[in-house]
Amino acid sequence: MPLLNVEEHRRRARRMLPRLVFDYVDGGAEDERCLQRNRDALEQLPLIPECLRDTSTVDIGIELFGRRWRAPFAVAPIGLAGLVRPGADALLARAAQGAGVPFVLSTASNTRIEDVRAAAPDAALWMQLYVMGERAIAERIVRRARAAGFEALVLTVDVPVSGLRERDLRHGFRLPMRLTPATVLDMARHPAWLMRLARSGMPQFANLLPDDDGAPVSAQAQAALLSRTMDRRLTWESLAWLRKLWDGPLLVKGLLGAEDARRAVRHGADGIVVSNHGGRQLDAAPASIAVLPAMVDAAGGRIPVLMDGGIRRGSDVVKALALGARGVLAGRAPLYGLACGGEQGALSVLQLLAQETERTMTLLGATHAAELGPRHVGRPEPPPKDTLQGKPAIYAARAAA
Numbered sequence: 522m523p524l525l526n527v528e529e530h531r532r533r534a535r536r537m538l539p540r541l542v543f544d545y546v547d548g549g550a551e552d553e554r555c556l557q558r559n560r561d562a563l564e565q566l567p568l569i570p571e572c573l574r575d576t577s578t579v580d581i582g583i584e585l586f587g588r589r590w591r592a593p594f595a596v597a598p599i600g601l602a603g604l605v606r607p608g609a610d611a612l613l614a615r616a617a618q619g620a621g622v623p624f625v626l627s628t629a630s631n632t633r634i635e636d637v638r639a640a641a642p643d644a645a646l647w648m649q650l651y652v653m654g655e656r657a658i659a660e661r662i663v664r665r666a667r668a669a670g671f672e673a674l675v676l677t678v679d680v681p682v683s684g685l686r687e688r689d690l691r692h693g694f695r696l697p698m699r700l701t702p703a704t705v706l707d708m709a710r711h712p713a714w715l716m717r718l719a720r721s722g723m724p725q726f727a728n729l730l731p732d733d734d735g736a737p738v739s740a741q742a743q744a745a746l747l748s749r750t751m752d753r754r755l756t757w758e759s760l761a762w763l764r765k766l767w768d769g770p771l772l773v774k775g776l777l778g779a780e781d782a783r784r785a786v787r788h789g790a791d792g793i794v795v796s797n798h799g800g801r802q803l804d805a806a807p808a809s810i811a812v813l814p815a816m817v818d819a820a821g822g823r824i825p826v827l828m829d830g831g832i833r834r835g836s837d838v839v840k841a842l843a844l845g846a847r848g849v850l851a852g853r854a855p856l857y858g859l860a861c862g863g864e865q866g867a868l869s870v871l872q873l874l875a876q877e878t879e880r881t882m883t884l885l886g887a888t889h890a891a892e893l894g895p896r897h898v899g900r901p902e903p904p905p906k907d908t909l910q911g912k913p914a915i916y917a918a919r920a921a922a
């Protein structure tokens with residue numbers, strides 16, 4: 522039976538992966554309220570169709586930074602994706618290439634920048650940047666991405682420190698790594714996953730390994746990235762430093778406040794990504810979709826606003842576009858696909874999202890993203906009654922699992 526939607530891919534991924542890996546992908550910070558909020562806020566928004574409009578051709582493609590995207594979403598940066606499957610970054614890039622959408626490579630990828638480019642020569646590749654203590658590391662990554670023909674740079678700014686990922690802590694997934702006996706047993710119960718990992722070895726942060734140019738990159742930097750120890754002196758003024766290194770589109774990812782959107786414009790960013798890091802950082806953060814209209818308003822049409830967080834259906838994509846996003850990023854959705862079926866699995870998820878986006882737009886009477894507007898979005902429905910004494914619905918899901 523083919524998997525019909527993203528949630529079915531998620532459930533299959535949960536069976537295919539050891540719990541430690543699934544929880545790393547699926548989990549959020551602290552009580553996972555932000556993770557849940559992203560979903561709730563999207564689900565609670567109704568869409569209002571406009572009928573009797575000619576929808577004989579519907580084009581879900583968009584254009585951004587001089588490139589056509591075949592669908593209005595890109596694959597979000599995912600660090601340590603190699604835990605899901607060896608070569609994950611290249612497989613995701615190839616899936617994005619197949620779907621005709623951009624792929625954002627994480628600084629914390631397990632495949633080198635140059636190897637991702639070689640695997641997906643025709644893909645629109647963007648580079649996500651984490652700035653750690655040694656600025657020279659970031660500078661080197663930017664230079665390499667540029668040389669490999671990456672088209673945009675995405676500076677992630679919502680990780681001054683790691684969010685408190687309690688699922689990871691429970692599994693001993695931290696440094697020094699202290700795997701629990703239960704985790705080791707669980708890995709043994711997933712032989713297909715384990716064999717692949719055994720063949721390829723433990724994933725490394727490939728962009729931090731000593732390279733052909735012999736630049737020394739310390740084990741310390743690898744450890745800093747795993748624990749998400751970033752440079753906390755990074756400020757808005759640092760954008761000028763990046764500007765000198767990068768002349769292409771420069772986006773800032775991880776903004777939620779209108780004043781920050783205005784600061785991004787003032788400091789010369791070419792775009793912003795409204796994001797709470799998929800609920801993995803500040804658990805008290807609002808749902809991305811909830812603050813999107815204010816962010817679009819603050820950007821005032823001067824720079825494009827993208828959004829991520831909780832995209833699981835084409836209708837979620839359409840809601841974000843209707844509220845003013847130029848496009849969205851999908852993080853976990855293609856990753857669940859990757860876990861189920863490698864490159865083909867990730868591509869299937871991207872195709873499902875594209876088909877759902879097209880169907881939703883057709884049902885709304887919109888033939889192009891530019892025709893979508895706030896009039897298509899109704900007032901949020903009241904949140905569903907919690908079944909477990911006021912706990913977010915995710916607890917109910919877990920209790921049922």
Ligand SMILES: Cc1cc2nc3c(=O)[nH]c(=O)nc-3n(C[C@H](O)[C@H](O)[C@H](O)COP(=O)(O)O)c2cc1C
Pocket residue numbers: 545546547559597598599600601627628629649677774796797798799800801829830831832850851852853854
């Ligand atoms: C396993 C995992 C790893 C991630 N790694 C990064 C990263 O390296 N850099 C980054 O900017 N965001 C990272 N993110 C956040 C995503 O880019 C994106 O903001 C988020 O996943 C969007 O929410 P969604 O998963 O609900 O689509 C990661 C997310 C996940 C799930």
Ligand SMILES: CCCCC(=O)C(=O)O
Pocket residue numbers: 599600601629746747748749798801
């Ligand atoms: C381990 C590298 C950082 C990945 C990340 O940003 C995340 O887990 O959300």
